[in-house]
Amino acid sequence: MSTQATRDIKGGRLDPSDYAENFSDIHPPLSRHEALVEADRCYFCYDAPCMTACPTSIDVPLFIRQISADNPKGSAKTIFEQNILGGMCARVCPTETLCEQACVREAAEGKPVKIGQLQRYATDHLMREFKEHPFQRAASTGKRVAVVGAGPAGLSCAHRLAMHGHDVTVFEAREKAGGLSEYGIAAYKSVDDFAQKELQFILDIGGITIENNKKLGAEITVSGLAADYDAVFLGIGLGNVNALGLEGEEADGCVDAVDYIARLRQATDLSTMPIGRHVVVIGGGMTAIDVATQAKLLGAEEVTIAYRRGKDGMNASDYEQELAQTHGVTIRHWLQPKALVLADNGSIAGIELEYTSQANGTLAGTGETTTLVADQVFKAIGQQFDGHPLAGSGIDLDRGRIRTNDERKTSLANVWAGGDCVRSGEDLTVVSVEDGKVAAESIHATLTA
Numbered sequence: 001m002s003t004q005a006t007r008d009i010k011g012g013r014l015d016p017s018d019y020a021e022n023f024s025d026i027h028p029p030l031s032r033h034e035a036l037v038e039a040d041r042c043y044f045c046y047d048a049p050c051m052t053a054c055p056t057s058i059d060v061p062l063f064i065r066q067i068s069a070d071n072p073k074g075s076a077k078t079i080f081e082q083n084i085l086g087g088m089c090a091r092v093c094p095t096e097t098l099c100e101q102a103c104v105r106e107a108a109e110g111k112p113v114k115i116g117q118l119q120r121y122a123t124d125h126l127m128r129e130f131k132e133h134p135f136q137r138a139a140s141t142g143k144r145v146a147v148v149g150a151g152p153a154g155l156s157c158a159h160r161l162a163m164h165g166h167d168v169t170v171f172e173a174r175e176k177a178g179g180l181s182e183y184g185i186a187a188y189k190s191v192d193d194f195a196q197k198e199l200q201f202i203l204d205i206g207g208i209t210i211e212n213n214k215k216l217g218a219e220i221t222v223s224g225l226a227a228d229y230d231a232v233f234l235g236i237g238l239g240n241v242n243a244l245g246l247e248g249e250e251a252d253g254c255v256d257a258v259d260y261i262a263r264l265r266q267a268t269d270l271s272t273m274p275i276g277r278h279v280v281v282i283g284g285g286m287t288a289i290d291v292a293t294q295a296k297l298l299g300a301e302e303v304t305i306a307y308r309r310g311k312d313g314m315n316a317s318d319y320e321q322e323l324a325q326t327h328g329v330t331i332r333h334w335l336q337p338k339a340l341v342l343a344d345n346g347s348i349a350g351i352e353l354e355y356t357s358q359a360n361g362t363l364a365g366t367g368e369t370t371t372l373v374a375d376q377v378f379k380a381i382g383q384q385f386d387g388h389p390l391a392g393s394g395i396d397l398d399r400g401r402i403r404t405n406d407e408r409k410t411s412l413a414n415v416w417a418g419g420d421c422v423r424s425g426e427d428l429t430v431v432s433v434e435d436g437k438v439a440a441e442s443i444h445a446t447l448t449a
């Protein structure tokens, strides 16, 4: 299908001052007074369900009690003991489906204790005020560990290993360390270069060296690292977004949402980010929400998320869906992509969508279609693990990702793995941090046995 060109993609849709305002901190930090008042709402439950719901098992009632006692530094230490990326997790965790959903105040009155914001209050305080790192390194073990990937899993693993006295080299494919914290989250969730500040905080323990621009399968290999180091941890994440499988997908205006979010996060001038007047996002997860909301904040006139199932089928939480909607994004359910509409010049002009329905758990197109005008179509339909860098390594996979046991040990004797490249839980920052921590403890036990 082809039509007259309607393409309208450009930067600078807003007044310069609007960019700073639109991309400011979505949850401004609590003041000391606000934190004390909020901490007072906690019942300090025995067998606290919020703690069980946290993938890193942070002692939530303890850290809130320490805030109540006006001891934010002690509170932060309680958090960091379990989750060294507690500052980033306080910003990006879907608390509404984790600790805050489990909070007894949510069940009783629909208003949970603001655990995420209290966590941010404590961790920000310590990171702002600390003179020396809250954790010290143990005496050197003389063991060397290679960590591949400087994202949440890799950094969590590296920090815990360094704390136990091992020397760690982190190999990172990109120019900057941080992984998804640096490249993969909505800009308004982490402002003021927080990902790099957190990275420096982690490195300040000592014993960790980062080597950037070292890609697995290119400059480094699993077998090479396994031969050179006492242990290897792989935290290599996922590949790019899945393809729509439609003709014309390479057309100008059909955009990989993960790649766009990364570019937006690295942009020093947001007015340079090209955005369409009419934008359609295909997908139902956090990437879809993040790219749609940011498209609106960049000045797109009309942004529509099209998702093939109903509201409850979306991976994005109710809170995130509402966040997008309050920013003016329209979410349309039960629609799947059928064909890209191309203008005569070959660029995207719209997308044809087919209505869907579900019977006995099976989703099917109904045959009815609708067409949305679009200058840009963002693909946000999930990512897949790219196993090519592991070729020839002998590492076993499980349903397309690296197979590990409970200690995050792979099928190779001295290689562990964690984060999104393994199948240990939801693809969340906090789950990756836990993977890295669990793997580090297993590596430490193995190297010191």
Ligand code: SF4
Binding pocket: 041, 042, 043, 044, 045, 048, 049, 050, 051, 060, 061, 064, 102, 103, 104, 105, 113, 115
């Ligand atoms: S469940 Fe809620 S009230 Fe109970 S300890 Fe956790 S945060 Fe406090």
